Amino acid sequence: MLKTIATLKEAGDITSINTLIPYAKTVGLESFMDDHGLVTVLRFRESNIGNYLINAIHGGVVGALLEHAGILHLLAETEAAVVPKIVNLSVDYLRPCLAADTFARGTVIKQGRRVANVRVVAWQDTPEKPVAAAHAHFLIGERSG
């Protein structure tokens, strides 16, 4: 059977969703579960560098990690009927994101019928020293009728 995001969500296999998404492979987005839930990782790659003076990762791909982590977190934690559609994303850049893997974890702040407000924090060494944080809105339900 052809695997789709919907069938993987149905099976509870959120971490395999990345394998279906070409962009996730291009930039190196992966996921795993830990004791607190889903963690999304942006693997370090030379092609993700945005500042070659200090080998910092491009802010745009850090934004992509936060958005992607938000979507996967909603798929993992909620009964979203469709793949969440992003409405907006506001990224705060807190520390330089250097040449290493970057991790992100989402928290649903408020889930309504159609829209969810999600906060996502990204870190490298330790979650206590975040490199970036975002809040985002996603559409999570189809309009009925």
Next chain:
Amino acid sequence: MKPSGPLPELDNIKTVFEDIPHCKALGMQIIELRHGKGFMEVEYDKKLIGNPKTGVVHGGVITALLDTLCGVVVMSAVPENTPLATLDLRIDYLHPATPGETIRASAECYKVTEYVAFVRGLAYHDVAGDPIANCTGTFMLAATGFAPGKPPRKVKGKAAASAIAPREGGQPC
């Protein structure tokens, strides 16, 4: 007080941009650059797809395009060698990008103060009147990051990086 000094040569900024690995990886190009305003584009490519069902590119591509262009435009609007760091970037996604079509972006730096530059931008296909995304961003000036005009210096390792990391603000650019 605004930072003073001559504005950078636009060709120097283009050279800095052309060497950025992630911009090369996504295929970004500067179409036009003036002091305080610029245009860029990224061609559709299957490797950028975020929704395998529809073929629509991942939002991260639009984020990276707008983040880069905003940084380039701020760089062009402040005196040469002013180091920059992105403080924040907010993006509203207005409608999905059309699969197969080039994504273009425009941005302008509309205010520069002593420590902060303010920028806004749009992503669109053919006409800016029907945007895919709208963004606003702020950049910290006088952090340590890229400084067009200075020869690029390759620094390896965390100790070296922290020595020239921004004193304030977030992502050096």
